[in-house]
Amino acid sequence: xxxxxxxxxxxxxxxxxxxxxxxxxxxxxxxxTGAGVSAESGVPTFRGAEGIWRKFKPEELASMNAFxxxxxxxxxxxxHRKKLIASIQPNQSHTALVRMEQMFQQFAIxxxxxxxxxxxxxxxxxxxxxxxxERNYCITCGRPxxxxxxxxxxxxxxxxxxxxLVRPDVVWFGEFLPEDQWDASVRAAESADVFLxxxxxxxxxxxxxxxxxxxxxxxxxxEVNPEPTPLTERADEFLQGASGGIMSALVARLSAGKSGPPxxxxxxQS
Ligand code: APR
Numbered sequence: 001x002x003x004x005x006x007x008x009x010x011x012x013x014x015x016x017x018x019x020x021x022x023x024x025x026x027x028x029x030x031x032x033t034g035a036g037v038s039a040e041s042g043v044p045t046f047r048g049a050e051g052i053w054r055k056f057k058p059e060e061l062a063s064m065n066a067f068x069x070x071x072x073x074x075x076x077x078x079x080h081r082k083k084l085i086a087s088i089q090p091n092q093s094h095t096a097l098v099r100m101e102q103m104f105q106q107f108a109i110x111x112x113x114x115x116x117x118x119x120x121x122x123x124x125x126x127x128x129x130x131x132x133x134e135r136n137y138c139i140t141c142g143r144p145x146x147x148x149x150x151x152x153x154x155x156x157x158x159x160x161x162x163x164x165l166v167r168p169d170v171v172w173f174g175e176f177l178p179e180d181q182w183d184a185s186v187r188a189a190e191s192a193d194v195f196l197x198x199x200x201x202x203x204x205x206x207x208x209x210x211x212x213x214x215x216x217x218x219x220x221x222x223e224v225n226p227e228p229t230p231l232t233e234r235a236d237e238f239l240q241g242a243s244g245g246i247m248s249a250l251v252a253r254l255s256a257g258k259s260g261p262p263x264x265x266x267x268x269q270s
Contacts, residue, residue, distance in 0.1 A: 015253055019194075019237050022220040023254060026193035028106040031097050032210055036199020036225060038115050040091040040244045043084070047201050062172045071156045071165055078168045082133055082147050085115045093198065094121035096247035101125065103254060110185040112200060112207050114170045127185045129177050129207050131170035140164025177206065185210060195219040198243050202231040211235075 023029070035045035046053045060066050060073070067074045098121050101107040108125040109118050114133040118126045136145045138159035145166055150157040157166040171177055189195065195214035202208045211231055215221040223235040224243045232238050239246050 015239075015250060016237060019220070019222065020253070022194050026104060026220075028108075028188075028192050029100060029104045029194045029196070030107070030188045030192040030214065030219075031100070031109045031196045031198055032189075032200065032207075033093075033097075033109060033111045033113060033118070033198050034200025034202075035113060036201075037093045037111075037243055038091075038113055038117055039199065040093065040242060041088045041115075041117060043088065043113075043115055043117075047203070058173055062170075063174055064172055067165075067167060067172070074167075075156050078133070079151060082151060082168075085117075085133055086147070088117075090117045090121035092244035092248045094118055094123070096244075096251045098122040099251045099255075100247075103251075106191075108184075108188045110188060110207075110210060112204065114168075127181045127188065129171070129181055129185060131168070131178070133168055133170060135169035136166050137169055138162060138164040138166050144169075182206070186213065189214040189219075190217045192217075192219040194222065196222045196224065197231055197235070198224040198247070200225070200229070202229045 035043065036048075039045050039048070045051050056077070060070075061077050094117050097109060097118065101109075101123055108127065109123050110127045110129060111118055112130050114128070114131050116132050116134050134147055136147065136150050136157070137143065138145070138161070141159060141162040141164055143159050143161050145157065145159070149160075150166055158164065159166055189210040190213060192214045195211055197211045200208070202211065208231075211221055211223075212234060215234055215236075220237070221231075221235050222237045222239065223229070223231055224239045224241075224246050225232075226241055228238070228240075239250075
């Protein structure tokens with residue numbers, strides 16, 4: 001457990017020698033991300049104080065039943081989220097992970113986020129466990145549709161080919177994860193030397209099983225979160241705080257090399 005006072009993060013930062021040593025030797029580093037990573041871009045989390053599921057019922061908005069019962073309500077909500085996400089930018093956490101991808105022989109992001117911000121930041125290897133809000137498809141013929149196509153249609157968008165209902169290409173509660181993304185994520189978790197779990201409450205399965213899977217396979221498990229989660233007791237290192245500052249500091253430290261001087265506000269901004 002790192003000796004960090006929450007909030008004093010960006011002034012001087014020290015990472016444990018164990019973490020730096022494991023990163024220095026690592027061939028394969030994996031980052032597992034959740035809504036907390038996008039919170040600093042302005043995307044609300046699900047279970048935080050202002051979380052989405054504190055205001056809305058997931059069973060009324062994020063399930064096939066809800067969609068079939070009231071497609072207009074579900075689309076009103078997804079149209080709002082699509083426009084919000086299109087209006088914001090990736091943050092320091094996203095850019096830090098792009099830089100980490102250049103630092104290691106092998107690097108992968110496994111994300112629960114549907115906001116496409118990792119790709120927009122420039123990350124290349126991204127496994128999307130819960131889909132992507134920039135994609136849509138017809139539930140009858142499967143024809144894909146872009147956000148531009150669906151958002152220009154008034155009301156509930158329909159498939160131009162068969163007239164079927166169109167839905168966002170995201171995983172709703174009770175649905176299976178995309179098999180290819182899940183399989184690739186399991187392979188990555190099982191082969192990781194260092195596994196970073198960043199900005200997730202770790203309560204939604206099967207995604208939440210991946211950090212434990214990695215740890216059981218010998219990965220050094222790091223958790224980054226302002227709050228402890230059910231995963232914290234299993235983590236080899238708990239970095240408590242907002243991921244933007246922590247991930248930027250870690251990348252700056254790795255770029256400066258292990259024995260570099262402690263970091264200051266200036267060096268973090270550079
Ligand atoms: N930096 C890092 N972590 C943060 C930050 C931040 N700036 N702000 C909040 N967090 C943490 C919270 O403490 C919380 O533990 O991010 C976590 C967000 O948890 P959830 O809202 O539960 O989001 P997530 O874990 O991604 O949810 C998993 O649930 O609703 C479904 O499909 C949806 O993918 C989602 C899944």
